Amino acid sequence: MRVAVDTGGTFTDFVAEVEGQLLTYKVPSTPEDPARAILEGLRVLSSRTGRPPEEVLHGTTVGTNAFLTRRGARVALLTTRGFEDVIFIGRQARPELYNFLVQKPPPVVARSLVLGVRERVRADGTVELPLSEEEIARVRLWVKQKRPEALAISLLHAYAFPEHERRLAKALADLGIHLSLSSEIRPEFREFERTSTTLLNAYLAPVVGRYVRRLGKALPGARIFIMQSSGGLLPVEEVEGRAVMTLLSGPAGGVLGALAVARAQGFKRIITLDMGGTSTDVALCDGAPTYTREYEIEGHPVALPLIDIHTIGAGGGSLAWFDPGGALRVGPQSAGADPGPVCYGRGGRQPTVTDAHLFVGRLLPHRFLGGRMVLRPELAARALAEMAHLKGLSPETLALSILEIAATNMEAALRKVSLERGYDPREFVLVAFGGAGALQAAELAARLGISRVLVPRLSGVLSALGILVAEPRFDFAAGVRPGRDPASYEFLQRKMAALRKKALSAVKSLGFAERDLAVSESVDLRYAGQAFELTIPFGTDFQEAFRREHERLYGFHLGDRTLEATAVRVTVTVRRPPPVWPPFKGGRALQPAEKTLLLLSPEERRPAPVYLWEDLPQEAEFSGPALVVGDYATVFVPPGFLCAADGHGNLHLYPG
Template sequence: MRVAVDTGGTFTDFVAEAEGRLLTHKVPSTPGDPSQAILSGIKDLESQAGKKVKEVFHGTTVGTNAFLTRRGAKVVLLTTRGFEDVIFIGRQNRPELYNFMVEKPRPVVAKSRILGVNERVLADGTVETPLTQEELERIRNWVRKKNPEAVAICLLHAYLFPEHERQIREALSDLELHISLSSEVRPEFREFERTTTTLLNAYLAPVMERYVARLSRELPGRRIFIMQSNGGLMPAEAVAERAVMTLLSGPAGGVAGAVKLAQALGFNRILTFDMGGTSTDVSLCDQGPTYTREYELEGHPVALPLIDIHTIGAGGGSIAWFDPGGALRVGPQSAGADPGPACYARGGTRPTVTDANLFAGRLLPHRFLAGRMLLKLDLAERALVELTRNRGLTPEALALAILEIVNTNMEKALRKVSLERGYDPREFVLTAFGGAGGLHAAELAKRLNIPRVLIPKLSGVLSALGILTSEPRFDFSKGLSLKISPDYETLKKGFSELRARAESELRALGITKDLIFEEKVDLRYRGQSFEITVPFSPTFEEDFHREHERLYGYRLPDTPIEATALRLTIIQKRPPLEWPLFQGGQELRSIETTELLVSPQKRLRTPVYLWDELPVEAEVSGPALIIGDYTTVYLPEDFRAACDRYGNLHLYPA
């Protein structure tokens, strides 16, 4: 049996495959120690299936949380003398042009823990200032005095000439520290991005290494893989070297699962909408996931290939509150799993989106998580009443306002990844998942004029399903000197050297069979500041001209082309997952009704259907609720829903 685990802020989701059969499970997350929820869930699944787990695929938030809370490792940074302030100067971009009270991102290392190394290699490889044995001894003594857990080394032009970085690592090798070299983490130019990416890797590596080691001890005999931000898996033993690649581990699984399901149904252009208990993640996928190397987390660039995901603090646990000016806000603060929304009866007293949905009749107290968890309607109402005190609002008006505001926040996120990037959302299918996605998807589609919404049968655990269907993937790159002529044979030789290094690393991890290689090259016209990545082939120059014309409306065929980096992606192919057919029921019938709040003064008696009892190809007219094991779908009055042969729901305007 293989099990995929997605650790969220509120729930930990499981999808297991045993002899072609899919099993699902969900348990409350344990934020203090995420591994406890994982161990509990795996034990439940082994008992349910009567089989032992052999492989565990894990999407984790440990690295993300360590960064956001600044609880990473004690780290020091070694850089070329004169470049100690690179990470503080940054690009001097101003995201809020007229904000005089702007706050700079919190650094992960203090200035007192940065050492300027007395060495200098020029861009052409000339050693202007040699790295002496005396300097190595000075570095070693300084590092020992600072007593760090990890060291980040980022020297000028080390992406082309890494010898000095390697010498420093050798000098520190007996201190039992994790050491991240920029020439290995991101061997490309742009000093700021290379430094921050290397520093974040060092900052997270000991945290991730300890977490994976603890998980491995608790799960002896199981092979553990960690989901990466690029949508691929890596063996757990590689996590220390690639810790920074876990920052979007869980959300990447959701995008991967949505893309594979949508493509199986014939949809190649989708907007993914993953609404969980703490946050909402959205991404645009045109023929596959969209990747970026310009991702920033709280102002810190992560210049590695990641799935382009936009995250906002809007989830079922997002707390409603009034700001000092009297305006109602929803999020980004979340009640999380503990204490959770007020209706969880775990001590939470502030109203959340889940409380608003419950009070509005869009959730049924006795059917939450297929009846495994009973929600308290009276506690949700009490929290709403308390917030409306002395504000001239009824609880009904407040509940609808909360839902309106959270929908507006999520609409802005969808616009950011579509309209603001030149894509028309009307040409895409909105693929909604996560525990709360089905409650809001139809209203968002209406706001953006999206003609179809796809809600997967396993939408409540789709991120875990996406992790289960993912394959090991590794990205390698090699920075190039601008003095190198970008002719085909020269670049081909560079790719041969890069492939040899990559295959050597994968052999050490036991990954040697069923490998697919994808080669790409970064190109630009001489004088330009940024590059376009195109597949490497004998026609790469013409492909670059064509892509430049598509993006910017013109080409410069007489201007010399520069190649700045080679990129190699290696994927280990695995057998595709067979999507199980949906059995369904024989006839369409509602099981009960709910009093749906449609205005502050009016409730409407609305039918409720069980998802598992819908006949294949059955159509449901709104308003209605469709309840699954881990998610509830709200169908507004002017929408219809149809069930396909795999049990997925397709929502569209009536």
């Protein structure tokens, strides 16, 4: 049995593969101890199948939560003398251009825990000031006095000459603290981004390390992999050294799951909409996931390859509230898993998006989570009525307004990953998943002119499914000195060959067979004088490929102007068999299970059919308004839309 686990803010999802069959399960998350929900779910699955898990693939929020709540390790930073303030100065770009009172994000390291080391390397990799044994002894004494849990070492131009960082690490190795070296984490130029990424890795490593070690002890017979933000799996024994790569662990699984389902239906260009209980994640895939190395979390750069996912605080648990000006807002604050929305009956009193969906009839209280959790509509109605009374509104107006604002927030996110990046959303399929994604997907498609919405059969656990179909992935990079090293094929080929040899050796040392490995190579290029690079597949025509991509993105290229290379990259993927999608039998005739009263306007409630997802006949087409109810997701088909199920049980919504 292989089990994929995705820990979300509200629920922990499981998808298990046993002899080609898929099993799903869902339990409420336990934010104070995420492992508790995981072990409970694995216990239930093992009892159902009669076998323990041989492989556990896990998308985790431990690193993200540790950063957001500032509960990472007590970390110290070693840098070149004179550059102690780089991490505090950052870039000159202001997050709010006209706000004179803008607050900078709090740093993860105290100024008193930053030490300047007497050494200096030039940009060309030559040594200006050697690192002496006396200086190493001084640094060691300082570290012993400060007693940090983790140490980040980011020396000037260490990407060109890593020896000083390695000597320091060797001298400090016996102190029992975690060491993160910039020449290993991000061996590329740009001091601020390299230092920030290394520092975040050190900050998160002890927390993530403790978590995965505990999980390993609780599952001694299973091999554990953790999902990376790049969409690849990382063996658990490597995770502590790459803790920063878990920041988008769960959302990355959702993108892979959506792309796998869409490809099986013949769609390669998709926009994903993952609406869970706490947040909504959106991403664009033009045949493959889109990657970025310009990701920031609360103003802190993480300059490593991550799937380009835009996240907003708009989930089923997002709280509705009035701002000081009297305007209705939705999110980013969330009711979370505990107490959760008011209708959960756990003490919540402030209305949420889920409460609004229940009030307007888009959720059925007795069929939520396949009937395993009964909602209380009277509590949602009372909370909405109390809030509406404050502004002289009707509960109906307030509920529809909450959903309208949530949709507007999600529309802005969808525009950000499509229109703002040069893509026409009308040329893509919207893949909606998560527990709440399909409740508003059709309306969002209509706003953006998207002609088809695909709702996967396993919509409510699609991030876990994406983790199940993911493959182990290892990313390696080597810096190139822009302006000093030539951007010629011959030079870069030698650089790439050395990196490829290092990468294959490292991956094979983890027990993977060379016959299962796939290698891809790329190079970062820019025109001389530019400040940002494009990552281009490496081949004999890489320079022409760069010019084509530059023109596609920006509408022009600069002909034969000199090119600069800044890094070469090698990605090693461990190939696994493609997933076997379970067949969908469906029912024989299109027959509603019941009816619901849908609130379509503040003055109108209209009876609408409710279909059970597993009873839908293949290819049977019906029109909205209607609901389709599955175990972990409900689909709202609005007026003016048609809906049909395909041969794998996925739903297709399109204007009709």
